[in-house]
Amino acid sequence: MKKHVALSIIIIAIVTVGVSFISKEPVNRAELGKLLFFDPILSKDRTISCASCHKPDFAFADTAAVSTGVGGRKGARNSPTAMNVMLRQPFFWDGRAKTLEEQALAPIENPDEMNLHLDSAVQRLKDNKVYDDYFKKIFDREPIRENLAAAIAAFERTLETSNSSFDQWKFYGDSAAVSTAAKRGFELFNGKGKCNKCHFGADFTQNDFRNIGLFNGRELNDSGRMVVTGKKEDLGRFKTPSLRNVSVTGPYMHNGMFKTLKQVIDFYNEPDKVIANSINRDSLLAKPLGLNQAEKDDLEAFLLSLTDGKFINTFQAELKYR
């Protein structure tokens, strides 16, 4: 008898523990946000999720110049990395979202992205018993716009990285973590290359808006920040992106026009050679930087050192295709 009771207890315990191990029920906002981020339920035809354009293997950026939304519609701008957003605001290339919560909802309604009215998105979540229960447990109420935004934003705030070779060097003091080329590149980044004038900070951005010369009013006619502010001086200005994990977040620039970091560096070195008729270009780029090939290589080595450990495999796989 005793044997049977003990056996039953063991079986019950195994089943209970086993079930809890495989349970995916979110226990907080971020975990709920993660489910939503990867679930196509928030797109009109249920085919596109946030992760469709913010791919985890590529530091939550897209590998295409512009992303493809529902019905094969193309967006107008490159999908930036959704990582390392805790210290950064406003959001979007033109800074139209003041908070991460505001940003999180916009792609759902954008006709070129998920194309689903927010009221419909919220209704879908209410109609879905599983999600409805999750929201009630975590937010103490049914899904609404605000808690939908809060959940996705909470997840995005967990996507911080601070384990690159550069971090190992500068934070942990391991000077062997980066190559001598990368160290020279860091000097150039702060000196001759003038990169730190805009890419300064924990995520290598000052979160401001610059016209780097990718507006000419013809084939390059995205007005950028000016659409939001209405100010003429903001014509062609875009938000300075983070450089963390930049080796895996290409293609680059607001329109994804450069496929490689080499192209980006070549452009900054001699902007007129690439876009001769740019309008309103920042005075920082008025003259060529004058970097020679060795210096450009060093600068690239430094940029590669900003790749977090978790993306090293992606980066190495990418290298094979270059």
Place this chain on the structure above:
Amino acid sequence: MKTILISGAISLLTAFATKDKLAGRWESQPSVNGNITGVVFKTDSSFEGYINKKPFVSGKYIFKNSILSFTDNGCEEKEGVYKIIFFSNNDSLRFVPVNDSCDQRKEGMSRLIMGRVK
């Protein structure tokens, strides 16, 4: 001669003792948003500043008679001069601006209170 040597040695010891007081890792308490700002003052006169373990500023410093003078890779090489007030048995510090024409840095540093990371 002996006196010169002794006072030289004393000066050297004082310099090292003063330097040691600042050398090491210092961090703020988490802000409202949970951000932790820190700095490592190294014995080779360099320093590294960071937020949430993410390095964001590097520079060179001199620390003498409670006065910290430094330049970094932000603020266009402008020198910052701050008096350092130590408290809690030298386990905490704050920066009082003496001279810094970099407004953004001045604002950030004036708000900082940091504790030694042991």
